[in-house]
Amino acid sequence: MLEDKRISILRSFVVGIAALSPLLILIISNEDILSVDFPILVGLFIQAYIGFSSFMLVQSYEPKEKNKVTVGYAIFWSALGICYISGKSLMMPIALEITSFSTILIYSGTEYGKKQIESLGSLLLASGIAALFLSAWVMLPDGDNIGILLLLIGLLIKSGFSGFHIWLPKVNEGGPSHALGSFAGVLEIFPLLLFYRYVLPNQLDPIIYQVLFPLAALGIFFGGITSFFHKDPKISLAYSSIESLNFLWLCLIITGMFQFSGDIDLMNLSNSFRILFFLSLFHHSFSKTFQLFSIGMVSRLINSNNSDELKGIGRLLGISPLLLGAGTFSYAVLPGTIGFVSEATYFYLNVRILDLPIGRSVFLLPSMIFIFFGIVLGGFTHIKLYLTMFLSIPRNNMNLIPFGDMQKRWLYISLLSLAFMIYLFPLVLPFFIELPMLKPFADQQLIDWFWNISFVSMVTILVIIVFYLYDRWNRKKIAELKRKTWDCGGGYSGHELSVPSTVFSRPLNNSLGRYFVNKMGDSIVDNLIIKSLTFIFNFGTKLVSSTNEPKEEDISKYLAISSMFLIFIFSLLIFGDFKG
Numbered sequence: 010m011l012e013d014k015r016i017s018i019l020r021s022f023v024v025g026i027a028a029l030s031p032l033l034i035l036i037i038s039n040e041d042i043l044s045v046d047f048p049i050l051v052g053l054f055i056q057a058y059i060g061f062s063s064f065m066l067v068q069s070y071e072p073k074e075k076n077k078v079t080v081g082y083a084i085f086w087s088a089l090g091i092c093y094i095s096g097k098s099l100m101m102p103i104a105l106e107i108t109s110f111s112t113i114l115i116y117s118g119t120e121y122g123k124k125q126i127e128s129l130g131s132l133l134l135a136s137g138i139a140a141l142f143l144s145a146w147v148m149l150p151d152g153d154n155i156g157i158l159l160l161l162i163g164l165l166i167k168s169g170f171s172g173f174h175i176w177l178p179k180v181n182e183g184g185p186s187h188a189l190g191s192f193a194g195v196l197e198i199f200p201l202l203l204f205y206r207y208v209l210p211n212q213l214d215p216i217i218y219q220v221l222f223p224l225a226a227l228g229i230f231f232g233g234i235t236s237f238f239h240k241d242p243k244i245s246l247a248y249s250s251i252e253s254l255n256f257l258w259l260c261l262i263i264t265g266m267f268q269f270s271g272d273i274d275l276m277n278l279s280n281s282f283r284i285l286f287f288l289s290l291f292h293h294s295f296s297k298t299f300q301l302f303s304i305g306m307v308s309r310l311i312n313s314n315n316s317d318e319l320k321g322i323g324r325l326l327g328i329s330p331l332l333l334g335a336g337t338f339s340y341a342v343l344p345g346t347i348g349f350v351s352e353a354t355y356f357y358l359n360v361r362i363l364d365l366p367i368g369r370s371v372f373l374l375p376s377m378i379f380i381f382f383g384i385v386l387g388g389f390t391h392i393k394l395y396l397t398m399f400l401s402i403p404r405n406n407m408n409l410i411p412f413g414d415m416q417k418r419w420l421y422i423s424l425l426s427l428a429f430m431i432y433l434f435p436l437v438l439p440f441f442i443e444l445p446m447l448k449p450f451a452d453q454q455l456i457d458w459f460w461n462i463s464f465v466s467m468v469t470i471l472v473i474i475v476f477y478l479y480d481r482w483n484r485k486k487i488a489e490l491k492r493k494t495w496d497c498g499g500g501y502s503g504h505e506l507s508v509p510s511t512v513f514s515r516p517l518n519n520s521l522g523r524y525f526v527n528k529m530g531d532s533i534v535d536n537l538i539i540k541s542l543t544f545i546f547n548f549g550t551k552l553v554s555s556t557n558e559p560k561e562e563d564i565s566k567y568l569a570i571s572s573m574f575l576i577f578i579f580s581l582l583i584f585g586d587f588k589g
Contacts, residue, residue, distance in 0.1 A: 017068055020079040021061075027083040028060025031090025039094075045210075047446035048202040049093050051287065052195075055294050056093075059194040060086050062426045066187040066302050067118075069419035074118045081114025085191070092199065097207070099147055102140040108196070109136035115188050124183030131179035132192075139167035139200070157211055164200035164208070170258055171228025174251045175535050181247035182314075186305025189243065193250050194298035198290055201257050205286070209265050218266040225262055226376040228255030231525070231534060233383030236390040238514050238522040240530050241314045242304050242398075245390050246297070248532070249340075252387040253293040256355075259380070260286035280450035281358050284442065285351070291434055292339065292351040299336035299427040300391060306420060307398055310409045316394060317509035321403030326412070328421060330399050331477070335428035337395035340388045344462075345469035347434040352384065353462055361454075393513040401507035435466035 032053040035042060042050040060082070067078055088111060091104040112132060116125060142163025149156030169177040177197075181189055232252030239245040260282045267279035307323050308314070323333055339348030359377060434441075439460050442451050451459075514522060527533050 020075060021064055021068070023079055024064040024082045024086065025061055028086040028090075029057045030087070031094055032057045034090075035094050043445045046206065047444075048205040051290070052093050052199060052202045053090060055198070055291075056086060056089060056195045058426075058430065059191060059294065059298055062298065062302070062423045063187045063191045063194075065419050065423035065426070066190070066306070069306070069416040069423070077114050077117040081111050081117065082191075084108075084111035085115060089196065089199065093202075097147055097151070099144070101147065102143040105136060105140050105143065109133050112188065116185065119185050122183070126183070128180050128183030131176040132184075135166060135176040139163040142166070152211070157208055157213065158217075161204070161208055161217075164204050168197055168200035168258070169251055169254050171224045171231065171251075171255050172538070174228070174232075175538050177251060178244050178247040178532070178535065181243045181250075181301075182241065184243075186301055186309065189246075189305060190298040190301040193246075193301055194294040197250065197254060198257070198294060201254075201261065201286075201290065204261060209261065209268075212269055213265065215266065218262050221258070222262050222266065223376065225255045225259040226379045228252070229259065229383035229387075230379035231383070233385070233387030233390075234521065234525050235532050235534070237386040237393075238518065238526040239532075240316055240511065242308050242316050242319065242394055243301075243314065245316070245394065246301055246304065249300075249387050249390055250293075250297055252383050253289075253297060256380075256384070257286060257289055257293060260289060277452055278358070278362065280452070281361070281455055283450050284447055284455065285354050285358060287447065288347075288354060288438075289351040291430075292347045295427050295430045295434075296336045296339040296346075296348055299424065299431065300340075302420075302427070303333050303336060303424060304394060304398065310412060311407060312410065316397060317511055319398050320507040320509060321398070321401040321504065322407070322409075323399035324401075324403055325407070325409060326420070327417060328424070332421075332424055332428055333399050334395055335424070335431050337391045339431050340391040342388065343469075345432060345435060345466040345473070347431050348388075349466065350435050350438055350462055352388075354458070355384075357458055389513070393510045397508060397510040402504045403507075404504045432470060435463055436470075438463045438466075 032050075035046070035049060035053055039046055039049075064079075064082060067075065067082070085108055088104045088107040092101050092108065095101045095104060109132060112129060116129060119125060140163070142159045146156045146160035146163070149159070166173045180192065184192070229252050232248045232250075232255060236245045236248035236252065239248060263282040264279050264286065267275040268283075270276050270279065303323075307326065308319060310325070311319060311322055313319055323330070326333070335346070339346040342349050342352045439456070442448065442456060442459055525533055527536070
């Protein structure tokens with residue numbers, strides 16, 4: 010037993026060094042970490058923090074192959090750190106590919122089935138395509154507009170931007186919870202921080218932002234609705250991530266759209282959304298990682314992918330619902346959480362948009378309906394999962410995977426570390442805004458706003474602590490506490506009256522849900538995208554023989570197609586030279 014504990018500590022030390030080393034190297038070697046390289050500092054800080062939390066879950070989650078998983082995480086964090094600190098060099102796409110392929114070792118603790126293979130394949134495919142665009146950007150000169158555009162496309166693909174998101178739900182469907190939390194909290198925000206560092210400072214054609222803005226708004230709307238109606242908890246969280254990631258893109262797009270404007274009101278709006286991006290980034294990283302860790306761990310205990318079958322399963326963990334609900338409270342925008350800071354600030358900025366002259370705000374106002382709707386339904390997805398999985402009464406005949414005290418201890422440490430950041434960030438918010446990279450972008454109105462919501466958060470947390478201490482004191486006075494539940498009336502404690510998660514979404518299913526999720530539970534929009542891509546990729550096969558044996562006429566068809574594309578490429582080159 011003592012030897013196992015020492016080995017666990019050694020594994021944690023190895024992974025901790027791998028996650029923390031890139032941050033230390035950046036701090037020691039880079040003098041611009043509080044100026045142009047501030048987003049790199051933020052990314053590596055989040056990596057070091059979540060790297061610790063995720064491996065604590067590995068100690069609890071993985072019953073076997075922990076050594077392989079340890080090596081996988083050591084490679085994963087080291088390579089991702091190199092992606093951040095390598096700058097514009099070939100090391101970036103190479104390290105990104107190493108990061109992706111290290112997930113094969115990270116997945117080794119789970120049995121490889123169809124879902125696991127599809128999860129790995131989707132992740133590797135998205136990373137491979139993104140790496141091609143990053144490589145093209147690296148090879149082109151600095152400041153080249155085509156290179157910046159190629160970089161932008163690669164970042165949109167890798168981050169799950171609206172329309173490029175179809176790989177993300179497949180990844181969540183078959184991956185282990187500790188890996189999915191690491192992907193959501195660290196890997197998926199990597200492209201956004203690269204955009205902030207390398208794309209945002211450039212003055213792009215305004216039409217690029219005008220195209221991306223409505224797509225991001227639709228991504229928020231689509232992600233929130235689909236997550237609300239989906240029955241698989243992991244896939245619901247994947248679409249919730251799509252909603253959150255598109256919201257982060259929305260903040261960056263508004264920042265880029267008006268950052269070079271001569272209008273002082275639009276310039277202030279751009280600066281405010283720049284700060285909101287970092288607040289929402291921390292919210293997504295820590296709250297989403299917490300949700301994937303807690304809900305994913307609970308789902309694994311019964312090996313089910315249907316939230317209705319997981320009623321009350323969280324009660325069997327023996328961990329306080331207050332701790333297990335930290336991520337849900339954040340997405341429910343409760344004061345005292347990091348989600349409250351993010352969402353409340355967004356609503357505040359929308360009020361300031363309404364105060365702008367109609368000519369300046371007309372482009373932003375129509376999208377508010379879609380954005381608000383997606384955010385509300387995306388947040389309620391977390392609420393319905395929490396009420397069903399962590400507060401309802403479980404069935405008596407559940408066959409659970411063994412979960413001992415040592416496993417519970419590691420899980421507790423992992424969730425507590427993330428919950429600490431969820432509740433701490435609102436209290437230190439006014440000091441976070443004083444950082445040299447952010448202070449120039451915060452006007453006095455915004456600074457006063459942050460002080461106000463920080464004060465509200467502090468009062469809320471103090472009130473909750475007082476009630477918690479009173480409850481503990483009251484429990485010691487009462488010998489026997491009557492078991493209470495939120496969803497069973499009349500004092501009845503049977504599981505028959507437990508409320509399944511579909512109860513919340515079923516009333517809207519016929520009026521709204523059927524347009525986004527089919528009877529099988531799959532996304533209708535994603536299926537249309539996949540069918541369209543399949544048709545395009547299969548188009549070439551219709552031009553040649555359908556048999557496996559080549560025919561003589563096939564050669565001429567191949568040559569004809571190749572010649573057409575060759576002529577097309579030469580035409581572009583000649584036109585480009587003529588135009589230049």
